[in-house]
Amino acid sequence: MKTKNLLKLSLIISIFGIFLILFLANNLEPNFSDISNITQKELDNYVKIKGEIIDTQEIFLNDSEYLELFTIKDGSGSIEGVFRKRMSLQTNQQVEILGKVSDYKGAIQIEASKIKIIS
């Protein structure tokens, strides 16, 4: 294949691919998981859960940094989580959370990237 054609082809594929990946990243999410299925094997993977907030705590690290700590439970179990934006979650709220499974001091937790309040 001539170099000029390969150059054009590689540019077209890369630009198309990049925008497709950006689109998919914004629009596709995993299916809902039970909290009991979230184990060490899921470390660094994204999961989506829904449940009830049973505990919350707001921590102001400084003027611009904020952490919202929460515990969420569903029918199968509970898990702790952290969200780096202010949402002022309340106990008994029903929420859907998309986040990455991480480890904090030996315990599995979810680092939320999106939280949707259902009720």
Place this chain on the structure above:
Amino acid sequence: MILEIFLACLLGIIAGTITGLIPGVHINLVATLLFINSAFFLGFTNPLILAIFIISMTTAHTFIDFIPSVFLGAPNEDTVLSILPGHRMLLEGRGYEAVKLTVIGGFLGLVLACVLTPLFIFTAPIFYPLLEKMMAFILISLSLILIFTEKRKFAAFFVFILAGLLGLGTLNFSLLKQALFPLFTGLFATPLLILSFVQNVKIPKQRITKVDISKKEIIKILGVSIFSSSLVSFLPGVGSAQAAVIASVFKKIKEKSFLVLLGAINTLVVLLSFVALYAIKKPRSGVAVFVGKFLPDITLSNLWTLLIVSLIVGVFAFFISLILAKEFSTIIKKVNYKWLCFAILLFLIILTPIISNWWGLLVLLTATALGIFCSLIGIKKIFLMGALLLPVIIYYLI
């Protein structure tokens, strides 16, 4: 106890050699398996021994993993920048010398990490908050310096931004697992393999050449590697790849020196992540996370035990790497390199959905296309690191 430590070191060296030689197999995978089965292992031994196994495996891996990068064109995310200078030296018949340069750097990095640990323990808690605030500024400045020192600025900027967008999409793609594997394989490994195949690259006879690099050059490199490694080792989201980018901005670094630099950075960043675990109570690498699980209240004595073990393992890994590099130098001339590239390419394509699931193939294809474009327009591969730099800059800015 001594026997347990010896066995842990030996098994760690074996595990690190295997993970280092096989592209796509990461030490984090082995550490995860160990942790999942830790209850079983803790029935026979204590957590310190498991931590010693992890650090032995990690140290051996940081030495050995340059071998597939140089000889097979198949790096991991920590060795990606070695692929081009290493490949160039391979085409000159000096593949062994390329590996030797990286292991020299690796061993010097080990020694430096041990010597500088007391300083880092004392200064890290003081500088860490300041560094966290300045990281976005540091990375933006360095990215701009890299772009403006390139002859073709617009092309470099264009590639950097495209790579950055690819990185943003890939790292935020929630259905994709182990996103870095298809991303880096596609940006750095597969374009090299495809172009080598298409251009029918022939590997000349490999010579066991002596390393010719001045002490002054080595001291300069080590200074730069300490600076860049210490910037990234204590912060989340940045690692040896970013350290290498930071380092490459300072002074014009020759190809041989760059390989020594990469070797030093590779080892320094990993070991300093364990120092960070003690100094600021935050693990800064995947394996440090697992050591932190086994030793949640890591003491200074534990840290020194791990560093000394790493130094001893480093001596063995140094010689193992050279022996393996010699064997590869002999074998590589006997194989048809064009079809070897094809076989490795096929292996990486098959491995991608196994490690990352089927979406990984989309990322691999896109990243490969971008990597080929970068090669064909003659822009330095370092601008493809925008795939990691841009997401990290945004992380620190938001």
